[in-house]
C-alpha cells in the first residue's frame with residue numbers, strides 16, 4: 001500500500017521525520033525535525049538526508065517544535081520545492097522559530113569554526129542561514145483543523161488538535177485507492193494531555209489503517225496537574241525557603257508546561 005521509512009526520532013526522541021512512499025511513487029514527508037542532542041552517533045544526522053529532498057512531493061508538518069520542523073530551511077535549500085502543509089498557527093509560530101533557529105545555526109558555526117581553525121581542521125558552513133529560513137516560509141500553507149484539505153485528486157489531509165502546543169495537530173492522510181475506497185495513514189505528532197490551561201484538549205484522531213505514534217513517555221505514567229503544581233511548589237520551597245537559594249527560571253522554550261507559567265516581572269516592579 002505504501003512504504004514508510006523512519007528517518008529520525010526512532011530509538012531517540014528528536015529529529016522527527018518519516019517518509020511515506022505511495023504505490024504510485026508519490027513521496028510525502030511527515031515532519032522534518034532537527035536532531036537536538038550530543039550523542040556521537042548522531043553527529044552528522046542534521047547534515048545528511050536519508051532521501052533526496054528534490055524527490056519529495058509534499059511535506060506535512062505536525063507542529064512547530066524545532067525537533068519536528070528545524071531542518072525545513074535546509075530541506076528547501078537542498079532542493080525541496082513543494083508545499084509545506086500545516087495548521088495556520090503552526091505556520092505563524094514556525095516563522096518565528098525557524099528564524100530563531102537559523103540565528104543559532106549561524107552563531108554556532110562561528111564558534112565551531114574557531115575551534116576547528118585552532119585544530120587545523122576545515123571550517124564548516126552553517127546548516128542554514130536566516131535567509132534560508134525566510135525563503136522556506138514561502139512554501140508554507142496554513143489550513144484549519146478538522147476539514148479535509150485536498151492535496152491532489154487522490155490525496156487529502158486532515159488535522160485534529162493534538163493539544164500539545166499552539167497549532168499542534170495529529171495528521172490523517174487519506175489515499176484514494178479507487179472511487180469511494182480509501183486507505184488512511186495516521187501520524188499522531190506529539191500528543192498533549194487533557195485539562196491543561198490555555199490549550200484545548202487533544203481531539204481523537206480519525207480511524208486509520210496504519211498509525212505512526214509518538215511514544216516519548218510511553219513507559220511512564222504522568223501525574224495530574226495538581227501533582228505538578230505541588231511538586232513545583234515543593235522544589236521552590238526547598239530551594240528558596242529552606243536552603244535560601246536562588247530560583248532561576250529559563251523562559252525561552254515554546255510550550256505551556258507548568259514551569260512556563262510562572263510570571264517574573266521586570267526588576268523595577270519587584271520589591
Ligand SMILES: [Zn+2]
Pocket residue numbers: 063065068164190
Ligand atoms: Zn513537540
